[in-house]
Amino acid sequence: MIPETKLNILQELINTSSKEEIIWINGYLNGLVSGHGTPATAKPSQPVKKISILYGTETGNSKKLALQFTTVAKQHALNARCTAVDQYRHEDLVKEGYLFIVISTQGEGEPPEAAKKFYDFLHTTEARLENLKYSILALGDSSYPLFCKTGEDVDAQLQRLGATRVLPVQKCDVDYEQPAEDWFKSVINLLGAGQHALQPVAAVPALSNDVAKKHTKKNIEGVITRSVNLNDKDSTRRTWHIEIRADEDLDYEAGDSIAIVPTNRPEVVERIIELGKADPEEQVNLAKSAGTIRELLAGKLNICYLLGSAVKKYAVLSGHEIPEIRMDLVDLLRIYPLKDGTPFAEVLNILHPIAPRLYSVSSSPKMEPREVHITVSLNGFLKQDEQHYGLCSSFLGDLPVDTVVIFYVHRNRSFKLPAPDKDIIMVGPGTGIAPFRGFLQERDVEAAPGRNWLFFGERNFTSDFFYQTEIQQYHETGVLHKVNVAFSRDTDKKIYVQHKMKEHGKDLYNWLVKGAVFYVAGSKVPMSQEVEEALLGIIEEHGGKSERGAKEFLEQMKKEGRYQKDVY
C-alpha cells in the first residue's frame, strides 16, 4: 500500500478524471511497470495477483478460518477468492497461480465428507501443476493418532504433482486460533514480499482496446458449463443459475442482459416434419439462413404462435380458409393440412426467424472475463411462453452442460454501477437479484470503497434464498454492509422487501442523503411500484418532507442518475 498522502493525491486524480482518462492513466502506469514507459496503447501487463482459497470443513471451523483469511487477504489488496472444495471446479486447478487450502481431518485420519471428492481427485489426477504455488493450513485433534493427516496428504500430493510449496503445512490442534493467525501472517508477508508484482488497489487489467471499441451486436458462441436449480426440492419455484463460457474475453458489464436464440423442442419439430410429409435432410436455402429442413425448424425458424401475416400466407399456400388468429405451425399443419405434393420448403419461406430471448446477466466479467452467468425463472418463462412462444421452445434450464448456445450482449445503459466510492442500495427480489450479483462481484474484485446494501425477497427462506451462501460470504467479508431479506410465505403476515425497507427507513434515508444510488430490479407490477411507494414514504417520514417534497427529492435523484430500474 502507499502512504496516505500519496493515496489522497491518487484518489483526487481518479475522482477528477473521466473513464477514458483513467484507462489511459492505467495503461501508462502499466507501461512504466513493465519497463516500456509508453502511453495508452501499451498492452496490459500481468493481471492482478489472484489467490484462491479453498476449504474442506466438517464442523465449520475450516470454513470460518478460510473466510477470515479471505478478509485479511483483501485488506492487503490481494484478489482473494474463497470456495468450498466441493464447489470447486477441478479443471480450474491447472490454471491456479496461488492456492491456499484450509482443511480438517476427521475420525481415523479421513478428510471431511464434503471434501472427499476433491481429495480423491487430487490423488488420481494426472495434471501437472508446475505453475502452482501453495500452502496448507491443517486442522485436527491431537487426541486422535493420525493428527492432521488429511492436511499432510494434500500437501504431499500437491508436491508430487509438481507444485511449489511456499510455506510448510501448518498443523493446528483444537486451539487453532493462534497458529492459524500466524499462518495468515506468514502467507501475507510472503505474497507482500513481491509487492512490486502486485497492482495497486482498484486497478484492473484495462482492455486497452476498449476506448475505440464499438458495441456491435456480435454473435458469440458459448458452452453451458453449469446449470443448477437454485430452489430446494420442496419449493414452488424453479429458478436456474446457468453459467456460459466462451473462448474469448466477453465485452459486457454487470447490469446488461444477453440475448439467446432458443431452440425449438425436438418433439414438436418431428411432428411438423411428419405432418408436412417433409424430408428432414433436404437442404434448403432461405433468405437469411440455410440448412436441412430439420436444422432450420429446430434452430432457425419460429414455429410458435405465428404472426397473422404468416398465417395468411399459409392459408394461401394450403388453399384453406383460416381465421385471423395467431397459431402454432404444428396446429396449422394438423387442422389445415397441405395439399399433397406441396414442397415443404415453401412453408419454410413463410416463417420468420426465431426471436431471441433476453436474460438478465448475474455476473461481472471482471471476475471471470470469459464467462457470463444468468438467472432464469421457469415460472416467468412459462408465462412469456404462452404469450409469445407457444409451448414450442426448450427451456434453457433443461439444456445439459456442454450444450452450445449462441448469444449476443444486450446493453442496458441505464442500469450500471456508479463510481466505486459511491454507496449503492439494491432492491432485487426474486430473479431481480441477478444484476446485483454482477454488481457485487465487480465491487468485490475491485475492492470498491463504496458501501453496498441489498434487499432480497422470495417465498420461503429454506428453499428460495437465491445465492444464499454467496450473500453470506459477501456479508462476512465486508463486501455487503447490510442485507435484509423478506420471505413472504414463511409467516401469516406477507412480508415483502418494501416492509424491510420501511423497517430500516431511517438508515436508508441517511444513505440517500449521503449520495447513495438506489436500484430496483425484478418484477414491474406490483413489486417495483410498491417499492417506489415505500421509498417515497421513507423520504417523507425521515426527511421530514411533504408528499410533494418527497416526489421532488426522488425526481432529483433520477436526474442525477441515482434511481435506476431494471424491471419487466
Added chain:
Amino acid sequence: MADKQYTVVERIKLASDGLRGSLAASLKDELTGAIREDDQALIKFHGMYQQDDRDRREERSGKKLEWLYSFMIRLRLPGGFMTGEQWLGMHHIAGEHATEVIKITTRQTIQLHGILKSHIKPTLHSFDTLKLDSIAACGDVNRNVTCSSHPMESPIHQQVFEYADKISQMALPKTRSYYEIWLDKEPLLNKEEEIDPLYQNRYLPRKFKISIAIPPNNDVDVFSNDVALIAIIENNELKGFNIAAGGGLGTTHGSATTYPRLATVLGFCDTEEKVLKAVYEIITIQRDHGDRTDRKQARLKYTIDRLGVESFKKELELRCGFALEAPRPYAFSERIDHFGWNLGAGGKWHYTAFVETGRVTDDKRASFKTAFYEIAATGKTNFRFTANQNVIVSDVNEADRSLIHEILERYGVVGVTEQSSEMRKNAIACVAFNTCPLALAEAQRYLPSLVTKIEPILAKHGVLGDAISIRMTGCPNGCGRPTLAEIGLIGTGYGKYNMHLGGDRNGLRLNRKYKENLEEPEILAELDGLVGSYSREQETGESFGDFIIRKNIV
C-alpha cells in the same frame, strides 16, 4: 493443572451472563437458519441442539444454499410423566413446528426435530401453555431425571416417583434467561434472585444424569447414570435409597483414557432430606473437582476414579454433614418393559405399547400417533415414557379399559406390540442420521431392518423367544447405552460397527469389544455362529451375555 487451559466451552459459559450469550442477536440474524457458534453451546442449556439435515448437504451446497439447519428441542420431563392434555398439545406442536414425529428418548422424555430457528420461540411458548419446558434438557447441567416407569401394585411407586420431580427442581439452574429469551418475560429487577449456589456461573464440567430405580426392574439402566438411586423397599415400605455415583458410558474411538463405567454404590440414606442432600453434594463435588480442561475427561466417572472412591465418599460425607449408612441389599432381576395391560396401585390399569425406536408416528405397520391422540382426547389417561423408548398409556380406570383397548387395537398398536419378537421389543438405537452431527454410522434408521435379518437366525437356532438385548449407536458417545447390552453395535464409519458382547441382561455388567469395523454380512455371520453355540451349549437359564462371558469369547 497449571499448564492446561480451560476449554472453550468453559470460557463461553463464564462470559454468557446467565446463559444468555448473544442468543437474542442470533435469533434475529435473518441471513442464516443457524445461530452463532458460541450460542450453539449455550442453547443446549435451554434444551436444544442445532442440527442440520446431513443427507441434503451436498445438494444444497451445489444450489448455493446453506446447510438445512434446524433445531432439536427436548422436554424436561422428570420420570417421563405427561397428562393426556399435554400429549394433545405436543401432538399439535409436532405437526405445526417440527417434523411430526414425536420421538421418545432413551431417558424418558420427548424430543422434536426439524424445528426452524424462526419456530423455536413459538414452540417454547406452546410448551409453556402446557406447563412444559425444555430447561436444562441438554448442556453441562443435570439432565432429565429418570425413574422406573412401571407403576407397581402398591402406592410405593408414586412415592418414589415423586423424587424425580423433587430432584429435578432442586437441580434446576436459577438463571432467568430461558424465560427472558424464549418467553419474552421481563428481566428481574432484583438480580439477586438469579444467584445460583449450585451451578454458580460456570455450571458443571459436563452433562450430569440422575436416575431412580425400583428393584427388581432396572428398566432405567440405573448404573449408567452419574447418580443412581436404588429404592430400598422392605415390608412394602420405602425405607430409603442406596446411592451410587460415577456411571457413564461414553467413550472416544481409539482413546484409552476414555471408558464406560457403572456407578459405584456408596451407601444408604433413609430420609428424603438426606437423600436430596447427598445428591446435591455429589453435584457440587463434580462442579468443584471435575476436569474443565479436557471435556473427554470431564464426566463424574473420571473425577471419582481420579480422586478414588474412598476419598470421594469422604468428601461427600464432609459436605453433607452426615455419614452414609452401609448399603442395603437389593436385587435386579429384569430390565424390560412389561408390555400389554398391567394393574397398578389404586385399581388403575396401564398399557405398555411397543414403539420401535421410540418414534411415535403413523406408518404402514400401525398408526401410533393417531391412536395416542384419540386416546388422549378421551381425557381418561396419562402417558408415561420408558427408558426403552416405549409409551405407557397409564392411569386408566377399569371402566375405561375396553374403550382404550379398542382404540389401540383399531390402529394396530396391539398387533405390533404382541407380534414383535422379544429381541425387537428390547432393542435400542440412538437417533444418528440424518440429524445428529456426531453420527459416524446409521442407528435408528438401520437397526429395525437388521433385527429383521437376525430374527431368522434366532429362529433357526430355536431361540426366537429369547429376549437377547441388542443396542446400536452411530458413534461411541453411547446415547443408546450399547455398552450395557448383550450385543452392542457401535458405529465407526458408514456401514461399519464395532461389535461388543457379554453384557448381562439386567444392566449390571458392561460388555466388551469383540471385533472391530464389521459390516452387515460379517455381523450376521458372527451372530449365526455365536447364537448357534449358545443354543447348543447354554446352561439352564443362562443368558446369551452370560454365556459369552463363561466361554471367554471376549
